[in-house]
Amino acid sequence: MALLFRSFYATAVSNQFMYNEAGVPTNGVQGFVKHLLTAIEEHQSDHVGVCWDLGGGTFRNEMWSEYKAHRSAPPAELSPQFDYAKEIADALGFINISCQGYEADDCLGTLADHYRSQNAHTTIVTGDKDILQLVDEDTNVWILQKGYGNYKKYDPITFVEEWEIQPKQLIDLKAFMGDTADGYPGVKGIGEKTATALIKKYGNVQTVIDNVSELSKGQMTKIQNDLEMLDMSLRLAEINCSVPITVEIDTLFYKGFTADSLDICGYYGLKVVRREIEKLLG
Structure with a gap:
């Protein structure tokens, strides 16, 4: 297509x-x-x-x-x-x-x-x-x-x-950033630069969540306020290899x-x- x-x-x-x-x-x-x-x-x-x-x-x-x-x-x-x-x-x-x-x-x-x-x-x-x-x-x-x-x-x-980052980490990157073309927001207020820094430091979405208290107050608040959409975006971003x-x-x-x-x-x-x-x- x-x-x-x-x-x-x-x-x-x-x-x-x-x-x-x-x-x-x-x-x-x-x-x-x-x-x-x-x-x-x-x-x-x-x-x-x-x-x-x-x-x-x-x-x-x-x-x-x-x-x-x-x-x-x-x-x-x-x-x-x-x-x-x-x-x-x-x-x-x-x-x-x-x-x-x-x-x-x-x-x-x-x-x-x-x-x-x-x-x-x-x-x-x-x-x-x-x-x-x-x-x-x-x-x-x-x-x-x-x-x-x-x-x-x-x-x-x-x-x-x-x-x-590693190719598979692109899924976690998109979970934070969202995708306007596909219609899901990720975490509001977190763009590519911040998302990349988080993934480079923590490796994946779950590890960021586990260590959210280490982040700046602004980043922590944004992530905590959008945990449900972050999880949804992570699942939407991943290609299903079991068709x-x-x-x-x-x-x-x-x-x-x-x-x-x-x-x-x-x-x-x-x-x-x-x-x-x-x-x-x-």
């Missing part, structure tokens, strides 16, 4: 929606597929899967009714591209992965854990920094930057160099593209994607 949204808004700002013959906008879809192809080429991937969010809410909405509740509805030109993108990804031979009641991030975390047990190394390509909590020796994260093929690449070393899905790695084997792929692009009116695949086919 991060790739699709990024692609849509990159061209929507100048009204370049690139309608196909059926009248369906394709700017987001074409950019999404181009991002996918670029990442595969850069990474030289053996296996590829695409994880999606689904409508209808998740277990986080059951925990906190305000979770993502204030996000505006997608533009009319984007809405039909959600299902269209999945349909096209499937037609091009990619496996779409999702689970009702869970977010794509949860699917990504669950699969990364599963493939780790099979001694496989996973790289996640996204625009969502929440995924960075999954970084470890077996899971790298590439965060999209502006343009195609431009990534900020994270492994455990590069993450610690930038954030000065009830099974996608064996062999099913994700990447077969590459053929002339049939060009026919698929022609059928869906994907001129940009067709050019990219023609380059790959030489």
Whole structure:
């Protein structure tokens, strides 16, 4: 979804929606597929899967009714591209992965854990920094930057160099800071600088609470006044790595593209994607 949204808004700002013959906008879809192809080429991937969010809410909405509740509805030109993108990804031979009641991030975390047990190394390509909590020796994260093929690449070393905490501690950091985009406040009055200092000194939320009397009066008061929301935010921020899905790695084997792929692009009116695949086919 991060790739699709990024692609849509990159061209929507100048009204370049690139309608196909059926009248369906394709700017987001074409950019999404181009991002996918670029990442595969850069990474030289053996296996590829695409994880999606689904409508209808998740277990986080059951925990906190305000979770993502204030996000505006997608533009009319984007809405039909959600299902269209999945349909096209499937037609091009990619496996779409999702689970009702869970977010794509949860699917990504669950699969990364599963493939780790099979001694496989996973790289996640996204625009969502929440995924960075999954970084470890077996899971790298590439965060999209502006343009195609431009990534900020994270492994455990590069993450610690930038954030000065461990990847899993990002959960505790977000619990204190909250997330305005996702609609939960964390602890009111505690921002990134203070939250980072607390995590660096105490390690996690629970240890901060256990030693709250050591903090300044202002920090202690803020935390004590928001203990319930702090606990809620901690649970909301953590990616669930126990989603009830099974996608064996062999099913994700990447077969590459053929002339049939060009026919698929022609059928869906994907001129940009067709050019990219023609380059790959030489």
